[in-house]
């Protein structure tokens with residue numbers, strides 16, 4: 001018996017605006033993600049990656065097609081999905097301490113304060129920030145702030161984590177550390193992951209499948225399987241022939257498309 005997908009996208013289209021000045025961002029996208037798997041989405045600038053991710057989170061309603069999470073068409077961000085955006089400086093509340101930022105999504109769940117605190121501290125420990133709980137976001141480096149944003153997405157124990165260019169605003173070493181953090185979270189929690197990225201290396205390193213989008217209006221040019229063993233390592237994995245071949249294949253697809 002085949003397992004039903006955790007995320008299924010069928011005939012997705014999105015057009016911004018109406019009439020002569022409207023813009024078709026997404027022409028036709030279909031894919032499915034199985035539970036516990038990780039998918040990267042790459043494509044040229046302006047391909048519609050952010051538009052696609054907003055449709056997956058339910059933040060915008062697509063003008064055509066459907067997005068289903070665990071078999072149900074989504075409207076608004078469903079329970080069970082965590083989201084991490086690129087711009088951590090705008091997504092964290094500067095007037096709340098780190099631990100209060102992380103527990104924020106639990107407030108509407110009606111949990112007692114001590115339980116909210118316990119879960120927030122657990123999520124902070126997963127991202128290696130136990131010591132920063134009482135600080136404020138503006139007292140932390142960019143990479144640490146993005147760890148807080150990841151902890152906040154994890155605190156609800158999501159079954160699917162959606163990330164939009166999550167590491168585009170941090171330096172290369174921090175980026176590598178955060179990529180390894182995502183791999184560790186996945187190994188520990190079996191959370192399914194979709195990550196949108198500009199970076200071909202990152203797309204291969206983080207995922208089991210890479211969805212390569214064409215330029216706007218986007219469609220799926222190719223679905224590339226990433227056949228690399230776990231655990232992955234920034235040095236050893238990136239030396240493997242399979243890694244280099246997959247990376248070259250995606251590069252050619254994007255630059256030919």
Ligand SMILES: Nc1ncnc2c1ncn2[C@@H]1O[C@H](COP(=O)(O)OP(=O)(O)OP(=O)(O)O)[C@@H](O)[C@H]1O
Nearest residue numbers: 016023025043044045046047048049050051052216
């Ligand atoms: N709110 C909007 N109204 C009108 N057009 C929009 C809107 N948001 C995005 N677009 C257009 O839709 C297309 C896809 O944009 P989107 O931001 O999804 O692409 P992207 O692949 O994420 O780009 P980048 O890689 O540069 O971040 C672009 O041509 C963009 O100008």
